Amino acid sequence: MSRKQQRGEATVETVLDAALRVYAQAGDQGLTVGAVTKASGVSLGSLYHHFGSVDGLLNALVMRWLERLLGELVKALEGTRTAHTGIRALVGAYFDFVQEQPDAARLLHSAYADRQGMADGQRLRDAQEARLSPLAQWAQRYVDAGEIAPLSGPLIESLVLGPVTAVARRWLSGVGDVDLDEAAVVLPDRIWRSVESAGAEPK
Template sequence: MSRKQQRGEATVETLLDAALRVYAEAGDQGLTVGAVTKASGVSLGSLYHHFGSIDGLMNALVMRWLERLLGELVKALENTRTAHTGIRALVRAYLDFAQEHRDAALLLHSSHADRQGMADGRRLRDAQEARLSPLAQWAERYVDAGELAPLPAPLLEALILGPVIGVARRWLSGVDDVDLDQAAVLLPERIWRAVKADSP
């Protein structure tokens, strides 16, 4: 990699890091070109060169953290031996990610990320296919083994991750009636009842 490419990559990282800080402090409305360039020390021209617009920067930021979250979920499955323990690991990994990377989790559960997902869901899914494939393969393996209900992959994904996402959103919103450690214990058993192969 040339020095110019290294500088370009460093600039991209600086802008993404600054954008997350600004988002965490000021939300959607405060995430402006001026705020990001001020927080990063990077010129306006560089921001436009690398991302095209503030929306391009935001989309790249969402993709960056979505990839990290999916990576954590895949890693969590690596040492599991059953569908049941896999679900427990997925729930724990998702909730741990929300706690450890609160600012990024706020972004991933934001209205901006929702709009991006609705407007460009197929492209986002295609872009994350390498990360999503191990999750889909994990589910398919346990459907084939008779441990998970023979449901279409999107339905299994929704039944497994939907409740976890809902709890994470509630916690991230500042509602103080959610204990993520308690949720990490209780949710996997409820989810397991919904997706195990002998469910009615």
């Protein structure tokens, strides 16, 4: 990698770090060009060169943290030997991420991220294919082994991660009526029951 490329990557990281700080303080409405250039020290021209627009910057920020979350979920599956223990590991890793990176988690669970997912869901999934494939392969392996019911990949994903994202959103809202540590204990068994195949036993 050339020095110019290294400087470009460093600039992108600097801007994205600053953008998350601005988002945490002011939300997506406060994520303006002026606020980000002031927080990052990066010039207006450089910001536009790398991201094209504020929407481009916000999209890049969402993708950055989505990739990191998916990476944590994939890592959590390593070493698990059953579908049930895999579900437990996924739930735990998701909630750990939310508690350790609350600002990024609020962005990923925001109305903006939801709108982007609805408007451009296929492109987002295509961009994260390398991260999503291990999760799909993990589920399919246990479908083939008879541990998980023979459901479509998207339906399995919804049954496993749907309750997790719902609890995460509630916790991130600041209402204070959800304990993520308690949810990490309770949810895996409930999720397992929704996807287990007939006759499968939790392990």
